[in-house]
Amino acid sequence: MAFVLANSLRFHVQRLPAAATEAAGTAAAPAETAATATAADRPVVVFLHGLVVDNLSSFYCPLAVPAARAGNEAVLYDLRGHGRTERPATGYDSRTAVRDLVALLGALGLARRPVHLVGNSHGATLALHAALARPDLVAGLTLLEPPLSGAWVENMVDTLSAAALSLEDSPVPAELLSLRLRKAANLTAIADGLLNRTSLIDDMAASRPFTPADYERLRCPALIVCGEHSELVPGARELARHAPRAVIEILPGLGHDVLKESSGVLRKSVLAHLDATAGASTARTAQAGALVR
Template identity: 75%
Template sequence: MAEVLVDSLRFHVQRLPVPDTGGEPPGPAVVFLHGLVVDNLSSFYCPLAVPAARAGHEVVLHDLRGHGMSERPRTGYDSRTAVADLVGLLRALGLAGRPVHLVGNSYGATLALHTALARPGLVAGLTLLEPPSSGPWVENMVDTLSVAALSLEDSPVPAELSSLRLRKAARLTAIADSLLNHTSLIDDIASGRAFGPADYARLRCPVLVVCGEHSELVPGARELARYAPECTLRILPGLGHDVLKESSGVLRESVLAHLAAVAGRTAREGVPVR
């Protein structure tokens, strides 16, 4: 476990051991971006991060601003600041001069897309799990978070969970309350714009999109795959918005194959970072 300062803000980071490349130039570091509120870097650890490291990739996980064990300022939960946080974190880790492969789940996939569009030379590849890219998703998420915020305001639940020694549940509930009721997170998400075909057409790296068959995000994923120049879409049967938790075997094989393909391409062609 490590703490990294980015513009005086403390981020919780885990960096899995750098594999022995035998003197070969390292491929893109694989950076994992988790979802909203009660999610944190641990959701990736066993399903994808450890397998990626064992396959020879350099792996970086971190808790997003305000999440998990990272510092929780009152503001700065908009996409532009999230991209700046990521770029600053990579710089602090000594990775600013190398391309990276971003793996994002749910809202983390949105942040990965924003980064690839804002800093195309930085991103060698994208792996997007259940990417929420449409306007209706933003509206639904804001409504859901607003209802959750009201239910947590002045709620006795965290204290009750602590009294029952359910420490993890109490901690996650307290984090959710802090994020939803004491930061600009909901307003920042509400002010974000949806992606469209023109955005997807500007992507300049290979993209893998994975969605559950019953996910409400499938139409948006199909649109992304239709307009992005190099995009592979995988729809996993029988699943909804839970592919990271419920489909570790199939998901792991698909993601590792994509990581290897992007690493091989980067080694052959190189990716300029700017």
């Protein structure tokens, strides 16, 4: 466990080193296999979790540890106000989230390394915002159940507003503690703090939905994963239609929570996408070096 000061905020961060050996079994295209991606060459994989009761731990076993074992350096962190990261009253908009990410990478000494962002649910929208704002920094995206439509944002704002009312001055956290349900009590207290004592709901309500023009500006490779029964599939398909290098994978029989419900299938797809992205990045670097020489 580590705490890192970035953008005037204390972030809870976990950093997993890449395996000592080179990643094997790359899924790169034949034209890209001439350049082997070592750990130093590969983009750093950064994980962005979902809203309110989520935190970095949801990625740890399903994806982060396997990614590190496959030769990728991995960084996980609790978003602003979530988990063990500090909870300021304001700054829960996407622009501030991108500034948080860039500042954190700088504080970790990774400002000059390309990154591959893996985002789940709300974290996927933040990853997409970062890729659009900093195409120089983001080498690839993996978006799990990205909520992209304005209708989803409206529904989520309504849901969070109702949850905020139910938690305000609620005795539930104290009751959970009395029953020695410490984890549940902590998550309930975090949700209460975020929903009733920060600008998170207002910042979400003020957010601008993505447009096809935004998707057309996305230049890095992107893997989009959704459950077959997820209400977010139409928005994900629209992103895949308009983004030049995006592909979509629909997991049969699943709903919104693909990260928890399909870890084996998901892990295979994500690791293959990381290898392909790393291979392409290494090939471009080699080509650029040849031109310089």
